[in-house]
Amino acid sequence: MKAWVYGEYGGVDVLKLDSNVAVPDVNEDQVLVKVVAAALNPVDAKRRQGKFKATDSPLPTVPGYDVAGVVVKVGSQVKEFKVGDEVYGDVNEKALEGPKQFGSLAEYTAVEEKLLAPKPKTLDFAQAASLPLAIETAYEGLERTGFSPGKSILVLNGSGGVGSLVIQLAKQVFGASRVAATSSTRHLDLLKSLGADLAIDYTKENIEDLPEKFDVVYDAIGQCDRAVKVVKEGGSVVALTGAVTPPGFRFVVTSNGAVLRKLNPYLESGKVKPIVDPKGPFSFDQLDEAFSYLETNRATGKVVIHPIP
Structure with missing residues (x-):
């Protein structure tokens, strides 16, 4: 072959x-x-x-x-x-x-x-x-934080392979009350189309200056040291890459077809794209x-x- x-x-x-x-x-x-x-x-x-x-x-x-x-x-x-x-x-x-x-x-x-x-x-x-790898990483990472309806989340690198799915899963599958996400200027409309309530241009805004803190920060870019500054007391920071700063934790996916089967209805209905x-x-x-x-x-x-x- x-x-x-x-x-x-x-x-x-x-x-x-x-x-x-x-x-x-x-x-x-x-x-x-x-x-x-x-x-x-x-x-x-x-x-x-x-x-x-x-x-x-x-x-x-x-x-x-x-x-x-x-x-x-x-x-x-x-x-x-x-x-x-x-x-x-x-x-x-x-x-x-x-x-x-x-x-x-x-x-x-x-x-x-x-x-x-x-x-x-x-x-x-x-x-x-x-x-597969991106949606399983997004889903299992959210599950590991105990994410549940009514919680808020900030996604770093919301336009990337994993981040674009974290936004959608947090909203459509896990019932997030508020989803914020970062990207460069050209992707802000994409973040909103995926369901982000707040789209942050990281080239112009500093996440540490935000007036709010979040139950979960999903760091898909390698900025754990900054992510931990915007998480609520007792909240979770998922780190996929780069150095880990407590209370952040390193997460590496385990591939599992059952997760894909569980998410297929959301994909087939168009709720997750x-x-x-x-x-x-x-x-x-x-x-x-x-x-x-x-x-x-x-x-x-x-x-x-x-x-x-």
Whole structure:
């Protein structure tokens, strides 16, 4: 099969398109997915740069966490899926501990049944591929804080892959009383369209100067030291990246198809929408360009690769 591969850690230039990679074997609890679309995440770039090499799987690596595609083969213990089913998911149960050597940026990928869910019927493959890692991170992070109806939240980097979904889930699924979010000037309208009650331009306003404090601050950008200054006494600060300042806590997602199944009705009804960066989708042979763009940290929502041959 065709797959993108890197045999050493480094920049975008270590990525090579190889048309002679073996299709992965399928374990008893796995399905083989014909990949239709995949998405890029900051964790893909950090992994390729060697930031998790102590817990990474061996090189060479086919990168990619997010997948949407069609089941073409099922293992003997698989109960929920059959050949022909359209599915989506994050192929790595643990983001940083032993992620798969053969990820989703390939024509085929083998994935445990428990990590997948049926693709939402109203979404195309590119939209579905944009969701798994980011929406699971958004949902599980909110759950970890004990977020519940009537609470307020501030989302740092509300226009990013995770932040754009935190805004929507806080409002639509968890019943937030007030949602504030930060972005650059050009994304303020996007924040409001996603359900933010207060859209803050971080280029002009300082969150520490806000007249209010929040029950939860969801830091999706790496500013925990500032986030802890705007959380209420007894509140929670979720930190996805960067240094952690108490009472903030580091959060790394565990991939789980059950979370996607739970959220599918909100996705199918349009209450929660995937945000695919308008520069994409990038074609399969443009993966190096797509990674270069992702690594500028200027993407809106998710960078998606589609179609995959």
